[in-house]
Amino acid sequence: MSESESTFYTLKAELPGGKVFDFADLKGKVVLITNTASKCGFTPQYTGLQKLYEKYKDQGFVILGFPCNQFGGQEPLDDAGVVEFCTLNHGVTFPLMKKSDVNGDNTNEVFKWLKSEKAGILGLTRIKWNFEKFLIDKKGNVVHRWASTTTPDAIDKEVAKLLEQP
Helix, strand or coil: CCCCCCCHHHCEEECCCCCEEEHHHHCCCEEEEEEECCCCCCCCHHHHHHHHHHHHHHHCEEEEEEECCCCCCCCCCCHHHHHHHHHHHHCCCCCECCCCECCCCCECHHHHHHHHHCCCHHHCCCCCCCCCEEEECCCCCEEEEECCCCCHHHHHHHHHHHHHCC
């Protein structure tokens, strides 16, 4: 399937341990996807993301974290270490995928698709740093892309608005 034929719901991502997360399971949900790192100045956003997840998860909201070590080597942990760090330090219960690349030749298919759907500032598609965020509506459309500096708290209203839509 070419990138142009793929939709949000045809995507898949690898979970730690080799299992596959099928995006078809996300139909009808509002989804926030972010690339994450445990040794970054933005790492405290994990706590804010978890709060947002807890606030809306019963209304059909899902957050997917994609650990990535492409920005200053700020995700040195292996998959098990990432999960342990996020659980112990930030109480994370939303799904974390297997560590992968979000830029370059080995970019995971989810970020390839996200970047093709929603360019960043000045039309640049590449991910600039950890904790960039993409918000997907209930129909699988990327409706927002935010830079790392945008806090989870700052996007609460956008999530709520999408959850209210049929």
